[in-house]
């Protein structure tokens with residue numbers, strides 16, 4: 465990739481095709497937000513997906529973290545290798561974020577990935593059977609961020625992500641924070657894994673599947689089947705109006721319910 469392609473002139477911004485979703489983060493305040501939310505430290509492994517020239521790799525490494533910089537473009541990968549060749553805590557992998565092998569151990573994410581790959585990346589990170597990402601901060605398109613944080617229990621895979629992870633919309637980011645500028649506003653989103661027992665997770669899967677199948681069924685009727693006489697009271701304690709439609713319940717509320725119900729030893733039935 466030529467330098468010109470990497471940094472198009474102002475007049476060209478937003479007018480050229482940008483198949484690799486290249487928009488470099490140039491605003492220091494946004495980098496600082498990502499660092500503040502992700503909180504990388506010396507005990508952490510951080511993955512920077514779509515590392516480009518390495519602004520976020522560098523920020524995480526400065527805080528003492530081990531960093532895996534994943535970059536598909538050969539020239540950027542070579543540039544990263546040169547830039548961090550004296551830093552033993554940074555490893556550069558030339559690869560595709562959609563297929564690169566992820567660590568089996570817990571890790572953090574701090575990234576400004578190509579927006580065309582946001583869904584694939586979130587699916588990999590938050591949708592995995594045993595997700596190993598503990599927390600992170602990422603930039604995504606504003607519209608995608610809104611969909612993530614407003615997902616209801618009938619929203620399919622978005623519901624699962626929002627049940628399994630606490631997802632927060634941290635701030636809006638204007639196009640001028642990038643070079644070249646994307647056509648749309650962006651957002652910094654935070655992700656934090658909910659630590660659920662396997663039983664709670666199983667119950668959560670059942671609840672979300674049932675809410676997806678029959679979104680107008682009441683939340684009370686959905687949880688009645690777990691065999692606890694006062695399940696509806698537990699529902700209310702988790703912030704859910706028992707008579708409300710299951711489909712509009714926030715996935716985080718069903719996660720809290722599954723956690724509380726299984727923590728007190730109830731045996732959920734397999735069909736909700």
Ligand SMILES: C[S@@+](CC[C@H](N)C(=O)[O-])C[C@H]1O[C@@H](n2cnc3c(N)ncnc32)[C@H](O)[C@@H]1O
Nearest residue numbers: 486487488489514515516536537560561576578
């Ligand atoms: C939005 S830019 C961000 C660069 C850098 N992180 C920053 O904030 O300045 C996205 C980067 O991801 C790379 N990229 C695009 N598709 C990728 C993919 N499928 N896997 C890994 N990297 C990819 C691009 O080459 C580009 O360097």
